[in-house]
Amino acid sequence: MDSSIAIEARSLSIGYPGRNGRRRTVVHPSLDLTLFRGEVTALLGRNGAGKSTLLRTLCGLQRPLGGEILIESRPLADYRAGELSARVGVVLTERTQAGGISVYDLVSLGRYPHTGFFGTLGEKDHAIVREAMDAVGIAGKAEKSVAELSDGERQKAFIAKVLAQECPIILLDEPTAFLDVTSRIETMATLRHLAHTQDKAVLLSTHDLDTALQLADRLWLQPACTEEEAAGLRPAAPLICGTPETLIEDGSLAGFFGTEAIRFDPESRRLVV
Amino acid sequence: MNKNNHLWVYVTMGAALIVLFFFSLVYGAVRIPLGDVLQILSGSYGRREAWRHIVLESRLPQAVTALLSGGSLAVSGLMLQTLFKNPLAGPSILGISDGANLGVAIAMIYLGAASYLTTIVAALIGAAVVLLIILGFSRKVSSNVMLLIIGIMVGYLASSVISILNYHASADKVHQYVMWGMGDFSGVSLSKLPWLAVCTLAGLLGSFLLLKPLNALLLGDAYATNLGINVRRSRILILVCTGVLTAVVTAFCGPISFIGLAVPHIARLLLGSSNHRHLLPVTLLSGSCIAMLCSLLTVTPGSNSVLPLSAITPIVGAPVIIYVIVNRKNLHYFN
Known part of the structure; x- marks a missing residue:
């Protein structure tokens, strides 16, 4: 194959x-x-x-x-x-309730397939989350809540999420x-x-x-x-x-x-x- | 929001909880001097048996009941708001309280049940029936708004059946039921308290185990599925937890409105975040605090009468909901 x-x-x-x-x-x-x-x-x-x-x-x-x-x-x-x-990771057009969480939290959700029962992030996971945010250029907004982002930034944040999903x-x-x-x-x-x-x-x-x-x-x-x-x-x-x-x-x-x-x-x- | 801010919220709410709990033991319809209360609590008090009785057998269980029930209702409300993606979801809105209510009404009016165990079981069955109806519809109706409306309709149906039952029942039974229906944290005696504690703590433990799916559900069902969450199973587990918490509290304290609806919003405003990792514990703490505050407010100073709890919770809860809706930026938690 x-x-x-x-x-x-x-x-x-x-x-x-x-x-x-x-x-x-x-x-x-x-x-x-x-x-x-x-x-x-x-x-x-x-x-x-x-x-x-x-x-x-x-x-x-x-x-x-x-x-x-x-x-x-x-x-x-x-x-x-x-x-x-x-x-397989996805970025969809679906409406979300993610407005109230920070960009960092959103990208962290991408680690879910790789984390344990409570979804607690280890050091390696944090490093991957930061890397993903750097890759799409959203790292500067890490502590902003998703609702504060422009449409373009929001899209980037979701792409960072899917990157963190590896x-x-x-x-x-x-x-x-x-x-x-x-x-x-x-x-x-x-x-x-x-x-x-x-x-x-x-x-x-x-x-x-x-x-x-x-x-x-x-x-x-x-x-x-x-x-x-x-x-x-x-x-x-x-x-x-x-x-x-x-x-x-x-x-x-x-x-x-x-x-x-x-x-x-x-x-x-x-x-x- | 940074970690220091979260810590600050935890410290404040923890302190408020301790102060309110202490205040609940000191303050009441009967004036007991602070020194005597402290002596009673330390166990070295032998002067007035009546005061000892009031503090240990009435105020203490009432404070603990408020603490457990408030936390339980608030956590139920939070889980339902996340599950239904709707800021106005709550155990009383979705008809779960009404289902429990109907169960208790049938038990009290037809079975003449005074036993609290029967009441709990009746409330659990009532809540379970409503949950099953909502779950059944959730297979047919994919929209959560529609499901919410079905919940409201089922709630109306249950209320209407209760009215019909009351119409045909004898006066004293109706009176007993109506008194229960006022909502009250003082009806739980020290001997019943362990039952309430075990049931609510089990439900709360279950809620904390659902942390991961709850956060994933913030992104919607499709994203949650793509993150490896079994959405259908999570939805059922969330409904079971909320059902148990609501039914148990309703069985012990009667229907209590607005705490489940308003407290999660208060917790979000305090935290500035809807990440359940912090939102769930802060909602629990806030729910306990607000329930104890409401319980304290039912005591009219200088009078022996106690206001019904259902008269107080809307006064605390309704302005919060109006504030959240009017300040639309707060609704961004749901966008």
Whole structure:
């Protein structure tokens, strides 16, 4: 097995099982994908394509409807919760109640998979927490409470939390949404630096095509499914995967984002009207 | 916030606890000189048997009851606020107190139970039924706000059943129940005290064992799961602990409102942090202090009458809640 492969999925069907009177919803019936270590992969797709659903499925927060996910060549279902938390870390868009704890406390929570029953931090843990805060440049705010941070700083604090978790795989759901241009690029650059220097597999969903083309090593283009495709009446469009250069050259990006009114211009690497 | 600040809070609250406890022994409806109280406590007092009796058999158990019950209710409130991610959650809001209340009402009115053991069991069953209903709905309803509203509705249902029971019951039984329903720390005699102590200390111990999941839950269910916390199991354990604490206190002292709701906010304001590592012990200390303070305030100076506890706790608790809501920046603990 290639040790650079972090996550692999074959004919993965994602969605929500029909339960408690709710209808079974298939978001995508068949995805094949491979996530590599030491790279930043940007997951792009229209609203409703199921980017969050895919991320949540890959980190075990929701079950796949079918197919197989291998985390470091071992089936996801074989992992115990405690084991998985030391392999895959997440940064989500979920609302938290973390406003009242200090940045240091927040980043310390990342040590939970590695600490004992009461979550007490040892000297080594404290060192890792400080290192994580340094790595994202939030160390100066360690004693501030999370509520006092700007959106960009808050995002960095959560990235520091996931770093303290020391997972080889990091999944981030729209980490740059709500950020100004500078913070957006800073955050992406930080993640890129971490992936390259610490050999982490970083997968993030984003709507920011510009930054993704500049700073991601690889792009995943997740298509939205029609009802017929979701029901399996027609073969669904696959997840398109490749480096930004390849996807620009072979016209995948143009095909993926282009509509009647908008087209992707390979020269300027931008969507134009 | 730095460590010195935490230490300062612990020292202050610890000192307040000792002062209030001591004050509870000295101050009461019957005026007993300080010197005599000290002599009674040291065991070398033989002059007035009545005074000795008042201090050791009435004031001492009442102070200990307030200390244990206040701490228990406050810790329950804190755990529920964290679990439901809602600053207005509390044992009395979620219908747990009402469930315990209904259990006791059925026991008192229909079984004619005067035994405190029956009362405890009835309260535990009542609280457990409400908890099971809420747990059952928590499988169907994922939103914690909806769950909170279901809790409130269940509470109303329980209250309404109690009213119907009262309507059909005989006058003396209703009177007995109504008196219990006023809430009172003085109903626990020295002989019953060990029961209360064992049950509440067990519940409090359980709460301290839940420190890690409670902190992880601050980040929400998904983050907590990703940190290796079994959210479903933690949620059940938290509800069991709060259920035991609330039911036991309700069985011994009657329904006591506002302590569970307001004290966690007071503790957050004191600490400036919602990290449970410090928030839980400080909430416990503050709950004990505030319950003893409320208990002291029920004594009207120069009169033999004692006000009902349920008249005092809202006076202390309600302004705190209004202050926290009006000063929205304090709500940042929940964002």
